[in-house]
Amino acid sequence: MKVLNAFSLNMLPENKETDRLYVEVNEVSIQRTKSVLRYKGIESCIGHTDTANILSNLIGMVIPANRVSVTLEIGEPALVCQYSGPRLPEGSTTLPEGAQFKFMEIMVLNYV
Numbered sequence: 124m125k126v127l128n129a130f131s132l133n134m135l136p137e138n139k140e141t142d143r144l145y146v147e148v149n150e151v152s153i154q155r156t157k158s159v160l161r162y163k164g165i166e167s168c169i170g171h172t173d174t175a176n177i178l179s180n181l182i183g184m185v186i187p188a189n190r191v192s193v194t195l196e197i198g199e200p201a202l203v204c205q206y207s208g209p210r211l212p213e214g215s216t217t218l219p220e221g222a223q224f225k226f227m228e229i230m231v232l233n234y235v
Contacts, residue, residue, distance in 0.1 A: 124163040125201040128174050134193045143234035148227050156226040157182050168193050173215040195231050203227045
């Protein structure tokens with residue numbers, strides 16, 4: 124499963140059938156996140172090393188930094204780990220005070 128630290132409209136696929144897409148977004152717990160990633164495996168699309176290191180420690184799995192362009196296919200699930208907080212100090216491996224991650228499962232679907 125692709126693991127992202129953000130979601131952008133640039134990640135949407137071209138939809139030649141209707142020119143309309145539906146993006147389903149569901150906030151999930153860290154426990155669900157751990158379970159899904161252990162079951163489905165990780166394709167890291169986290170471009171920032173410190174973010175990847177903090178996520179690795181939170182989830183208990185190695186999530187390597189991997190700066191890539193992402194286009195999701197219709198029906199392909201992805202997990203967004205959205206950081207919220209102050210700018211991460213260089214070399215961070217834990218969340219700074221007042222920071223958090225929100226975990227969201229997303230899927231792009233044809234608009235019907």
